[in-house]
Amino acid sequence: MKIRYTGQKAEKEVFQVFNETMRQLIEQDARVVYLDADLMGSLKTQELWKRYPGNVLNTGIQEANMVGVACGLYLNGFKPYVHSFSPFASRRVFDQVFLSVGYGRKSVRVIGSDAGIMATHNGGTHMCFEDIAMMRTVPGACVVDISDPVMCGAFLKMTRDRPGLTYIRMPRRDLPDIYPPETAFAEGRGMLLREGSDITLVGCGIMVATCLQAAELLASDGIEARVIDIVTVKPLDEELLLDSAGRTGAVVTAENASVLGGLGSAVAEYLSSVHPVPVLKVGIQDSFGRVGTESFLRKAYGLTPESVALRAREALKLKQAL
Amino acid sequence: MSLSSKRELEQMALNIRLGIIRAITSNHGGHIGGSFDLAEMLAVVYSDFMRVNPEKPDWDQRDFMIFSKGHAGPALYAALALKGFFPEERLENLNNPNSLLPGHCDRNHVPGVDATTGSLGQGLSIACGAALAGKLRGTDQRVFCVTGDGESAEGQIWEAAQFAAHYSLDNLIAFLDWNKMQIDGSNDEVMRLGDPVRKYQAFGWNACLVKGNEVMAIQRAVRRAVEEPNGKPSMIVLDTVKGEGARCIVEMANNHCIGFSDELCGKVMEELREQGRKLGMEVE
Ligand SMILES: Cc1ncc(C[n+]2csc(CCOP(=O)(O)OP(=O)(O)O)c2C)c(N)n1
Ligand SMILES: [Mg+2]
Numbered sequence: 001m002k003i004r005y006t007g008q009k010a011e012k013e014v015f016q017v018f019n020e021t022m023r024q025l026i027e028q029d030a031r032v033v034y035l036d037a038d039l040m041g042s043l044k045t046q047e048l049w050k051r052y053p054g055n056v057l058n059t060g061i062q063e064a065n066m067v068g069v070a071c072g073l074y075l076n077g078f079k080p081y082v083h084s085f086s087p088f089a090s091r092r093v094f095d096q097v098f099l100s101v102g103y104g105r106k107s108v109r110v111i112g113s114d115a116g117i118m119a120t121h122n123g124g125t126h127m128c129f130e131d132i133a134m135m136r137t138v139p140g141a142c143v144v145d146i147s148d149p150v151m152c153g154a155f156l157k158m159t160r161d162r163p164g165l166t167y168i169r170m171p172r173r174d175l176p177d178i179y180p181p182e183t184a185f186a187e188g189r190g191m192l193l194r195e196g197s198d199i200t201l202v203g204c205g206i207m208v209a210t211c212l213q214a215a216e217l218l219a220s221d222g223i224e225a226r227v228i229d230i231v232t233v234k235p236l237d238e239e240l241l242l243d244s245a246g247r248t249g250a251v252v253t254a255e256n257a258s259v260l261g262g263l264g265s266a267v268a269e270y271l272s273s274v275h276p277v278p279v280l281k282v283g284i285q286d287s288f289g290r291v292g293t294e295s296f297l298r299k300a301y302g303l304t305p306e307s308v309a310l311r312a313r314e315a316l317k318l319k320q321a322l
Numbered sequence: 323m324s325l326s327s328k329r330e331l332e333q334m335a336l337n338i339r340l341g342i343i344r345a346i347t348s349n350h351g352g353h354i355g356g357s358f359d360l361a362e363m364l365a366v367v368y369s370d371f372m373r374v375n376p377e378k379p380d381w382d383q384r385d386f387m388i389f390s391k392g393h394a395g396p397a398l399y400a401a402l403a404l405k406g407f408f409p410e411e412r413l414e415n416l417n418n419p420n421s422l423l424p425g426h427c428d429r430n431h432v433p434g435v436d437a438t439t440g441s442l443g444q445g446l447s448i449a450c451g452a453a454l455a456g457k458l459r460g461t462d463q464r465v466f467c468v469t470g471d472g473e474s475a476e477g478q479i480w481e482a483a484q485f486a487a488h489y490s491l492d493n494l495i496a497f498l499d500w501n502k503m504q505i506d507g508s509n510d511e512v513m514r515l516g517d518p519v520r521k522y523q524a525f526g527w528n529a530c531l532v533k534g535n536e537v538m539a540i541q542r543a544v545r546r547a548v549e550e551p552n553g554k555p556s557m558i559v560l561d562t563v564k565g566e567g568a569r570c571i572v573e574m575a576n577n578h579c580i581g582f583s584d585e586l587c588g589k590v591m592e593e594l595r596e597q598g599r600k601l602g603m604e605v606e
Binding site: 061 | 505
């Protein structure tokens with residue numbers, strides 16, 4: 001996979017891509033609706049709201065009702081997208097999402113923004129580390145952690161008619177560019193971003209770029225890391241994981257989410273049953289959120305390239321001891 | 323019960339606004355609008371009605387203050403600092419990493435805060451529980467609670483409203499900061515609230531509307547609620563203007579959560595100094 005990662009901030013912020021894509025979707029398909037629970041201000045979608053009052057609706061601060069309304073809109077012919085901050089789009093409404101959307105087989109896209117540490121100054125009450133774990137348990141769900149703005153646009157478009165729950169977790173800004181503009185994504189297909197034979201680094205969301213940086217650190221010590229963006233934590237790209245585990249014999253996962261039930265768990269659950277190799281997890285270790293800047297929180301929770309590289313060295317030792 | 327004078331309460335309200343500014347400008351911004359407009363309510367409740375002990379924040383006979391609209395942390399913190407729960411300098415740590423003063427109300431880190439809030443819609447239920455506990459224990463504790471008008475779209479608020487009336491929680495005195503604004507615009511554009519006084523009355527509460535930035539009106543309303551318990555919870559709807567206290571904040575199209583330049587800070591301080599002069603206070 002050819003990438004364009006330079007470490008610089010992306011040309012376009014995620015919220016800009018969100019706005020452009022929703023506008024295109026609405027222009028192309030009058031049945032597309034976007035609901036928000038008084039957080040249009042945070043995604044800067046108020047212009048869309050004014051311009052497309054029949055497609056963009058505000059429910060006020062009532063996330064549970066919003067999910068239910070989305071289900072009814074679907075039943076009567078619409079294609080709903082709903083947004084709130086990730087804790088309110090997942091934890092707060094999990095029963096509505098699980099039953100009304102998942103079990104009741106509606107087609108609804110739930111967008112949880114400011115996931116994990118990207119809630120920064122909003123602190124612990126807004127910092128959601130458990131959404132991946134929860135959403136993975138909904139049968140038939142697609143769970144994607146956005147690592148780059150191009151991916152955000154692609155998934156919004158691709159999932160317009162997808163049955164069941166689609167959960168899109170994303171920051172609002174400050175992602176790097178990784179993928180060239182017309183990159184084709186698919187559900188259940190990870191992206192191989194860097195070749196390497198010693199160890200596999202599997203990341204999602206903001207940790208994908210961190211894995212690429214960790215691979216550089218490791219390369220300066222002569223360790224060749226293979227880097228994968230898993231793209232969808234569910235469904236998991238089992239083929240790519242099995243192949244990578246076979247080639248490298250050790251895996252480190254990295255996520256801006258709780259290691260309890262998240263990407264690391266998903267990878268370990270799969271590999272342990274088909275090709276057991278050491279799987280070490282970088283992520284939130286059973287903690288609540290807290291206030292801080294992104295860089296402060298990365299250090300506080302060990303979401304840095306250095307911590308990924310450290311875990312990689314530990315995984316290599318385990319591999320050698322086998 | 324000896325109650326504070328108008329002048330004393332207005333001075334306290336000004337000190338609360340100064341504390342809010344001290345906190346919010348220390349980290350270049352924050353939830354100013356919905357903090358500023360609560361200054362008079364906090365001045366009245368903390369001067370005249372809250373029975374708390376700053377030396378012993380978890381005193382088991384204390385009155386409770388539950389900020390259901392948790393983003394107004396800076397306002398509560400400013401009042402608590404003035405009451406002596408922690409040194410006023412600590413306000414400057416608002417939202418600094420490693421600081422013990424998170425922007426949203428946090429009971430784990432801040433003495434005097436009774437509930438950790440920030441996920442809207444949950445505080446009124448917590449207040450119901452604390453009030454029910456007072457009834458079950460047979461104490462004369464009061465529970466105060468502050469809700470938002472945007473927040474009142476949450477279904478849980480109305481579950482709590484039903485509960486409080488069913489259990490005759492007349493030791494529960496709630497406020498609704500009716501500033502008619504939320505994040506995406508006015509309540510009327512985003513989600514109509516209608517007439518909150520009639521809604522709460524229909525739920526079986528005592529409910530009244532007071533000018534939310536007039537200390538004597540608030541004092542009268544709270545006094546009635548605490549002195550004449552009648553088996554019903556009380557909702558005091560504060561008719562407010564979001565950002566009240568500084569014209570330059572009120573006039574902003576959106577003052578919910580804003581960045582604070584030195585220039586803006588200077589303008590606000592100018593207004594607050596002017597108010598201080600009228601109240602015979604030295605404001606630095
Ligand atoms: C459950 C939940 N949903 C959304 C938010 C994001 N949020 C924080 S403040 C706010 C607006 C609050 O409006 P209002 O209750 O009117 O508060 P006020 O105007 O007094 O500041 C929103 C939507 C939140 N904190 N919690
Ligand atoms: Mg409001």
